[in-house]
Amino acid sequence: MPVDLDHIKEVYAEADCLYDDAEVEAAIDRMGQAITADLANSNPLVFCIMNGGLVTSGKLLTKLNFPLQIDYIHATRYRNETRGGELNWLVKPNTEMEDRNVLIIDDILDEGHTLAAIVEYCQKAGAKSVITAVLVEKKHDRKGVSLDADYIGLQIEDRYIFGYGMDYKGYWRNAPGIYALKGH
Ligand SMILES: O=P(O)(O)OC[C@H]1O[C@H](OP(=O)(O)OP(=O)(O)O)[C@H](O)[C@@H]1O
Ligand code: HPA
Numbered sequence: 001m002p003v004d005l006d007h008i009k010e011v012y013a014e015a016d017c018l019y020d021d022a023e024v025e026a027a028i029d030r031m032g033q034a035i036t037a038d039l040a041n042s043n044p045l046v047f048c049i050m051n052g053g054l055v056t057s058g059k060l061l062t063k064l065n066f067p068l069q070i071d072y073i074h075a076t077r078y079r080n081e082t083r084g085g086e087l088n089w090l091v092k093p094n095t096e097m098e099d100r101n102v103l104i105i106d107d108i109l110d111e112g113h114t115l116a117a118i119v120e121y122c123q124k125a126g127a128k129s130v131i132t133a134v135l136v137e138k139k140h141d142r143k144g145v146s147l148d149a150d151y152i153g154l155q156i157e158d159r160y161i162f163g164y165g166m167d168y169k170g171y172w173r174n175a176p177g178i179y180a181l182k183g184h
Contacts, residue, residue, distance in 0.1 A: 008171045015162070015179035019154055024135070024164055024178060027153035028056065031133060032063025034151055035103070039131070040066040042101040047093060049118065050074040052107035055165035055173065056135040056153075060105060068103075071095040077114050080170040082160045082184070084110070087117050098126035107165040108156075109134045109149050116145040135164060136178065160184040 019027070046064075048057035050072050061070065074091035077084040102122045109115055115132055122130045133151035140158040156178065162168040163175030172179070 003169060003171070008169065011168055011181060012172055012175065012179070014182040016182065017177050018156060018159075018161065018180050019178040021176040024154070025059070027135070028059050029063060031135075031151050031153050032060055035060075035133060036064060036066065039064075039068075039101065039103065042129075044068045044103045044131070045095055045097055045100040045127075046070050046103045046105060047118075047122075048072045049104060049106040049114070050091070051076070051173065052165045052167070053105050056107050056133075057105040060133065069095065073104075073118060075114060075118060080167065082168075082181075084113065087114060093122075093125070097122055099128050101129045102127040102131065104130065104132045106132075106134050107136065108161070109137045109147070109152070111142055111144040112147045113144045115149065116147045119147070136161070136166075154178070 046068050048054060071093055073093050075087055075089050077087045104118055106115060119130050119132065132149040134149045135153040136156045137149060137152045138156045138158060159180040161178055161180050162172040163177050163179045165173050167173045168181065
């Protein structure tokens with residue numbers, strides 16, 4: 001079904017800004033400092049989880065001023081909807097991770113299924129350690145798995161959010177802050 005761009009624009013205009021650009025940047029700075037303190041000598045292999053993890057990965061990686069390698073994984077569970085379903089692996093990792101310290105970067109830990117499946121995949125592929133960093137963690141009691149990320153930028157209330165990589169119907173990943181849908 002074609003997307004109604006007027007609706008997409010209206011959603012942005014009416015959304016509540018939960019964290020503005022400066023607040024999100026400060027959170028990414030803090031994550032960068034913590035990760036640097038812990039991983040600077042561990043030669044990590046960093047996986048960006050596409051698509052949502054793109055913006056957080058790009059911004060965070062420039063704060064990690066030490067030797068590391070980058071690859072990506074493309075897995076999706078929401079497929080431009082506001083409710084998740086089966087995890088669909090579109091691109092599995094290409095870089096050998098046997099005996100590597102793996103750092104996974106994603107935008108959001110919501111019900112937890114996506115991150116849990118990716119962590120398990122990396123562990124089975126022989127990673128020495130699997131460390132996780134998410135820009136936001138959503139607080140609610142609908143967690144599908146019990147999984148805490150190692151680095152969390154911001155805590156978010158239980159609303160559907162977009163911006164900084166997170167989408168509403170495939171749009172507004174580019175929004176310069178974290179916004180919640182009106183009434184959700
Ligand atoms: O904790 P969960 O409930 O599993 O949700 C978190 C996942 O959902 C989003 O991905 P999505 O499936 O929307 O794909 P996208 O990254 O392309 O937006 C987000 O980027 C996370 O990867
Ligand atoms: O609240 C959300 N917004 C965007 N993408 C998401 N993926 C899981 N939860 C969300």
